[in-house]
Amino acid sequence: MKTVTNNFKEQIAQLGREIDFKFFLHTNDKILTEDGKFLMTENNMHLVVEQFDEEEVDEVITGDDIFNVAIVNKGKILSTMMKEVDFEIRQDLRIGDVIDCQFGLKVGSDYEYVDYGRYMIYSKEFNEDTKTYNYVAFDKMLLTMQEASPEFLTDLEGRTLADCINLICGGVGLSFNATQEQLAEYPNLNKQINEGTFTDLQITYRDVLDMIAQALGLSMIVEGRYLRLKSLKSEVVDTFDEKYLKDVNVSFGNKYMVNSVVLSRSEDNDNIYRRDEESVSEYGVHEFKIKDNLIMLYDDREDYIDEIFEQLNGLEYYINDFNSTGITYLDWLDFYNVTVGDKTYKCLMLNDEIKIQQGLEETVYTEEPEETVTDYKTSSKTDKEVSFIVDKQNGSIRAKVNKGDVINEINLDESGAEINAEKISLAGKTIKMTSDNITIQSTNFNVDDNGNMSCTNANVNGTITSADGTIGGWTINSSGLNNGVVKLNSDGSSTIYTVADLFVMKGYIMGIQPFDTMSPQMLSHYDLNNDGVVNTSDYVILQQLIGISM
Amino acid sequence: MFLDKNSIIINGVNMGQYIVQAQYSYNKLWSSDSGRNLAGVQSGTLIGVFPKIILQFRKLTKEELEVIVPILDSARQNVTYYDPNKKETITIETYTGDYEIVNKYIIGTNRKNEGFACSFIATSKRV
Numbered sequence: 183m184k185t186v187t188n189n190f191k192e193q194i195a196q197l198g199r200e201i202d203f204k205f206f207l208h209t210n211d212k213i214l215t216e217d218g219k220f221l222m223t224e225n226n227m228h229l230v231v232e233q234f235d236e237e238e239v240d241e242v243i244t245g246d247d248i249f250n251v252a253i254v255n256k257g258k259i260l261s262t263m264m265k266e267v268d269f270e271i272r273q274d275l276r277i278g279d280v281i282d283c284q285f286g287l288k289v290g291s292d293y294e295y296v297d298y299g300r301y302m303i304y305s306k307e308f309n310e311d312t313k314t315y316n317y318v319a320f321d322k323m324l325l326t327m328q329e330a331s332p333e334f335l336t337d338l339e340g341r342t343l344a345d346c347i348n349l350i351c352g353g354v355g356l357s358f359n360a361t362q363e364q365l366a367e368y369p370n371l372n373k374q375i376n377e378g379t380f381t382d383l384q385i386t387y388r389d390v391l392d393m394i395a396q397a398l399g400l401s402m403i404v405e406g407r408y409l410r411l412k413s414l415k416s417e418v419v420d421t422f423d424e425k426y427l428k429d430v431n432v433s434f435g436n437k438y439m440v441n442s443v444v445l446s447r448s449e450d451n452d453n454i455y456r457r458d459e460e461s462v463s464e465y466g467v468h469e470f471k472i473k474d475n476l477i478m479l480y481d482d483r484e485d486y487i488d489e490i491f492e493q494l495n496g497l498e499y500y501i502n503d504f505n506s507t508g509i510t511y512l513d514w515l516d517f518y519n520v521t522v523g524d525k526t527y528k529c530l531m532l533n534d535e536i537k538i539q540q541g542l543e544e545t546v547y548t549e550e551p552e553e554t555v556t557d558y559k560t561s562s563k564t565d566k567e568v569s570f571i572v573d574k575q576n577g578s579i580r581a582k583v584n585k586g587d588v589i590n591e592i593n594l595d596e597s598g599a600e601i602n603a604e605k606i607s608l609a610g611k612t613i614k615m616t617s618d619n620i621t622i623q624s625t626n627f628n629v630d631d632n633g634n635m636s637c638t639n640a641n642v643n644g645t646i647t648s649a650d651g652t653i654g655g656w657t658i659n660s661s662g663l664n665n666g667v668v669k670l671n672s673d674g675s676s677t678i679y680t681v682a683d684l685f686v687m688k689g690y691i692m693g694i695q696p697f698d699t700m701s702p703q704m705l706s707h708y709d710l711n712n713d714g715v716v717n718t719s720d721y722v723i724l725q726q727l728i729g730i731s732m
Numbered sequence: 733m734f735l736d737k738n739s740i741i742i743n744g745v746n747m748g749q750y751i752v753q754a755q756y757s758y759n760k761l762w763s764s765d766s767g768r769n770l771a772g773v774q775s776g777t778l779i780g781v782f783p784k785i786i787l788q789f790r791k792l793t794k795e796e797l798e799v800i801v802p803i804l805d806s807a808r809q810n811v812t813y814y815d816p817n818k819k820e821t822i823t824i825e826t827y828t829g830d831y832e833i834v835n836k837y838i839i840g841t842n843r844k845n846e847g848f849a850c851s852f853i854a855t856s857k858r859v
Contacts, residue, residue: 429772541763
């Protein structure tokens, strides 16, 4: 809340109040435009900062030359807010000119002035009909809209959030310098940004600050030369009754509240949460969801969520939309009460537009936040048991389940897909595996690079083709099966060797039976080494086959 | 307030010798934000007090008219008068309303037109 006297607060609602407005102009003498457009680059940022911090006042523009002014503060919680002023005056100012704004109210015999801060003119438009100029100007948060260089973003990685804020502020001429009290009060300031968080991203400094704001559970605003952190854990600053409200367009809706905080990633598929179970059982779940915050995309999310929950749990305010006769001294994110009859509505200043022409009117509204629904059955309080990370920057997906001593993982990236699990089951009506090369290694089933398959205890039905190998003690060759003494030939014939064959062969070898009486079939039967003759070599082989020496 | 013969000077001309009456009205101008608030109480911004001085001129000769009329016909006038709110003599910039001069006779050195009135209205609020 801006500092004003009690007389100011009384007088602002009175009939016959007299108001005033002033601009203190610091003219731009540095090159900040290109083709009439506002130019802000890394190379000229120091000039922009110098211009913004210019002390010398070149002109005071008073109410006589001011046609209308609108001071606009619009934002949402856990983000940065950039203040805006739109005004119409006679003077032809330059883009990049800087103005300090003051609103005055006559209290007693003198005017009491409220400082609305410093703004830089961003755009202008000439009105041919009235020969006046319309301007739009923003506060120093404007300078954080500059795109951050890859080198700068890489430099942020590994640093604490407090250091990151300091670095960004240093680049745009703002001061931050977290105090020891702040570091203790907001422990997430000490958390570090993971390596690779901002790789290959095109984002502005303000985008980074928005992410940091969410990670802290706080909001950010520029006040003077300082970037301030604003907490939602603050008290009501003032109460306003009907005399501050116009008699039209006054509405109060539902009460918005938060008793659950959800950090979501991977397109809402992977959520962790913290809840106030007592509040949930009484009022139901009222969640605030933070989606895909790059800083909290890794497995250290639960390091952040407790502090964010601490900041948001218990937040409650009424959705509102009303035209006020003029309050003018509330700041963004102030809590205030509005009393209408016997009802009191606790409200949060999120959107405020103060219009000053000849008179004063203020429009205050709070939009209904986007409703989110989380399936808490598939969410958890920690990433340590279940995590699912879609990393679009690095082109990878990782799913992990970690319970007890068991860790099961699926990893997908450009190098391939990898499944590491205690047990893998594939079940389907048809399972088709297609590959140039499949190898399987296990204790009971193997297929090597050459297609050699081995397994224990195979039960095979169907057609089997082979010209080599063994089966059940039988040797397979191109002509049939044999186990030594018995041959089963592929033409259906068979050959059996017995002890009698030893006697017959011995008879031929010893010349008892002449060789020319040996039929071709007998020659084939007894030529065991297939050398074309039957001799002692064949006899030795036959002895070995039968297992008898004679 | 007409306190003495020098109480109203317009564009450097002392009007005291030409008028029989001066009427001072202090008109408040309210902003469009004025109206009743939710409590039913009137509230709003006072833009300011815009003084208006209506001078009733006596019958004037031709020569006297020739002094007065250029002032009345000019786009802007500087009017110096005593303001009881400010408790001092102040000068304001004004514009004039329409005026009409009636002749019942041929006007000359001895004959005069009928008296008439003209208003001087402040262009900006009295500070």
